[in-house]
Amino acid sequence: MKKNTTTMSNIELDRKTERFIARCRANGLKVTPQRIAIYRGLVDTDEHPSAEMLHEKVKKVFPGISLDTVNRTLLTLSEIGAASVVEGSGDARRFDGDSEKHQHFKCVQCKRIVDFHHKAFDRIKVPVGIARRFTILSKSVYLEGICDLCRRR
Amino acid sequence: MKKNTTTMSNIELDRKTERFIARCRANGLKVTPQRIAIYRGLVDTDEHPSAEMLHEKVKKVFPGISLDTVNRTLLTLSEIGAASVVEGSGDARRFDGDSEKHQHFKCVQCKRIVDFHHKAFDRIKVPVGIARRFTILSKSVYLEGICDLCRRR
């Protein structure tokens, strides 16, 4: 019996793959078998894998693939909106000593992090289902974009 | 003339330092000059420094201090609530291929990331001042805590 790590039907997966291929072409990206394998590996799980984890998975169908290719491809997918980075930036950990409640905006270009405080964001309510299932220690609202200084060029 | 990287008066800074010392004692942590220097360096800026950046800064008043001490101390401060990590986890970057709108909960113990979707979180509104100043590319609500599986022990 085959171990099932699948989160959707093959039909659904194929449909997504089709749309992914279209998206690649729309962005002038070549459709390589490696890219498709990585995309399918990523979409067909809800584990939020790291590049390393996906590399292991994709190697089973594509033994020669390199970790660098997986990493590079994942970043490319993020750029065209076919994937997203949900944790970790690859950059150094950044600290804040301000204990007042506030939120952060991060510039994706210069990596500057700007504080702001919007009271409504302090008050967002965690849905009951989540609050029951998990012990919530922190909740935060996080914005990303281009900052005023970078936009000025 | 002294370059001014200060964000608050010396009086304010000293008051914060006092409270920090009390907090250390309350948590059974020793009050070392290094710890104080690191704390003051962190609080007296709004740059959200990395360990490396703070290390450079603290070295000016404390030449022999090691990067490891800065890193370790910052994590310690985070544990007692005197600081927080605002970006980067030290762990590997994690990806998501689900393009549907949703939010994430991350377990601080097992690092598992769980998707959930709460429509109200899709609709949070960015304050006008921020929207005018920055080009917002993404907004997200992020929860951290202990997951059901980890709590069961």
Place this chain on the structure above:
DNA sequence: TTTGTAAATAGGAGTAGCTACTATATAGTA
């Protein structure tokens, strides 16, 4: 179908950021 070429890949080397280890030093306590 063939050919040209810009893009992608494999493999490996290099780098940055973090962590573990050990000997020494020090804060807090009795």
Place this chain on the structure above:
DNA sequence: TACTATATAGTAGCTACTCCTATTTACAAA
């Protein structure tokens, strides 16, 4: 003042990521 648990400095090691180069490949144009 002496004791002990904790913290630090210095170093070595590890992991995640990025860069480099030669080779291969997708795909456009002939």
